[in-house]
Amino acid sequence: xxxxxxxxxxxxxxxxxxxxxxxxxxxxxxxxxxxxxxxxxxxxxxxxxxxxxxxxxxxxxxxxxxxxxxxxxxxxxxxxxxxxxxxxxxxxxxxxxxxxxxxxxxxxxxxxxxxxxxxxxxxxxxxxxxxxxxxxxxxxxxxxxxxxxxxxxxxxxxxxxxxxxxxxxxxxxxxxxxxxxxxxxxxxxxxxxxxxxxxxxxxxxxxxxxxxxxxxxxxxxxxxxxxxxxxxxxxxxxxxxxxxxxxxxxxxxxxxxxxxxxxxx
Numbered sequence: 001x002x003x004x005x006x007x008x009x010x011x012x013x014x015x016x017x018x019x020x021x022x023x024x025x026x027x028x029x030x031x032x033x034x035x036x037x038x039x040x041x042x043x044x045x046x047x048x049x050x051x052x053x054x055x056x057x058x059x060x061x062x063x064x065x066x067x068x069x070x071x072x073x074x075x076x077x078x079x080x081x082x083x084x085x086x087x088x089x090x091x092x093x094x095x096x097x098x099x100x101x102x103x104x105x106x107x108x109x110x111x112x113x114x115x116x117x118x119x120x121x122x123x124x125x126x127x128x129x130x131x132x133x134x135x136x137x138x139x140x141x142x143x144x145x146x147x148x149x150x151x152x153x154x155x156x157x158x159x160x161x162x163x164x165x166x167x168x169x170x171x172x173x174x175x176x177x178x179x180x181x182x183x184x185x186x187x188x189x190x191x192x193x194x195x196x197x198x199x200x201x202x203x204x205x206x207x208x209x210x211x212x213x214x215x216x217x218x219x220x221x222x223x224x225x226x227x228x229x230x231x232x233x234x235x236x237x238x239x240x241x242x243x244x245x246x247x248x249x250x251x252x253x254x255x256x257x258x259x260x261x262x263x264x265x
Contacts, residue, residue: 002034002039003032003034003042007032008042008046011028011032011046012044012045012047012160013050015043016046016047022102022103022104023104024104024105024147024148024150025149026148026149027152027153027154027157028148029154029156037159039160040156040157040159044160047160047161047162048083051085052085056085058230059084059231060084060231060233061081061082061230061231061232061233062142062165062215063080063163063204063211063212063214063233063234064081064109064144064158064163064164064165065080079205079235080155080159080163081163081215081219082159082162084165084168088167089169089231090169092172092261093260094169095261096261096263096264097263098243098245101167103167105145105146106143106144106242107242107243108141108143108144108189108243109236109240110141110187110197110236110237110238110253111142111235112204112234112237112253113137113138113139113140113231114130114134114209114212115135115136115232116134116228116229116230117133117134117229118228119226119228120225121220121226122213122218122219123220123221125217125220127209127210129213130209130212131177131178131209134177134209135174136175137175137177137182137256138170138173138175138257139171139187139257139258139259140169140233140259141168141169141249141260142168142233143169144163145164146164168231170259171257171258171259171260172257173256173257174257175255175256175257177209180255180256183200183202185201185254185255185256186198187199187237187251187254188251189238189249189250190250190251191241191247192246197241199237200237203235203236203238204236204237209234244263245265247262247263248260248261248263249261
């Protein structure tokens with residue numbers, strides 16, 4: 001049975017309070033036996049409503065848990081989805097305060113970001129339509145974080161928690177998506193100067209544009225469009241990498257470019 005509107009609001013408010021206090025909650029799926037994906041999405045909308053009431057502005061959307069290594073790591077075996085706001089967007093090469101950004105247990109993901117030049121709204125969006133609507137792709141680090149204790153999440157927990165999003169950084173390089181085979185693009189990540197991860201664009205549902213089309217169609221079911229100018233994060237190409245104060249991450253996407261981010265307490 002679906003959760004009632006009052007409970008949806010309460011749980012969204014709890015997640016917002018946890019974000020601001022840098023505290024964690026017990027998994028929602030342990031507390032609400034009947035919670036489903038639609039409930040989780042409505043909780044995330046309440047969470048977002050609290051953020052936008054404080055002046056945050058939606059600048060894009062994200063898909064997560066798209067690759068098998070990440071699904072295996074988290075024990076979540078279908079993608080999640082959430083919103084990006086302007087306060088989550090940090091400058092390439094910057095040093096981010098984990099506490100200042102409200103993060104608790106951050107992990108770094110290397111991704112391909114799509115920046116749109118046309119609106120898209122599902123259902124029925126295809127990979128070709130995604131590529132046609134994309135102005136350019138860029139290298140991206142998404143720093144995921146969870147308000148759920150010890151990352152003990154199921155799909156409903158991460159969707160409710162805005163797809164476990166913390167902050168993101170986009171590199172300065174811009175490439176037309178038609179200029180290369182995005183499925184074959186190779187990513188390499190270095191942590192504190194040492195190579196720690198590699199991945200291919202095909203890690204996300206076979207092709208990054210397939211993942212973006214899935215997200216457009218999933219959000220379309222809730223009446224939420226992609227808008228021209230928005231950033232769409234297509235999912236991690238490699239396993240998540242824990243981020244601690246003092247860590248620096250650098251990534252390259254062959255044929256696209258590079259991005260970097262550092263952390264302090």
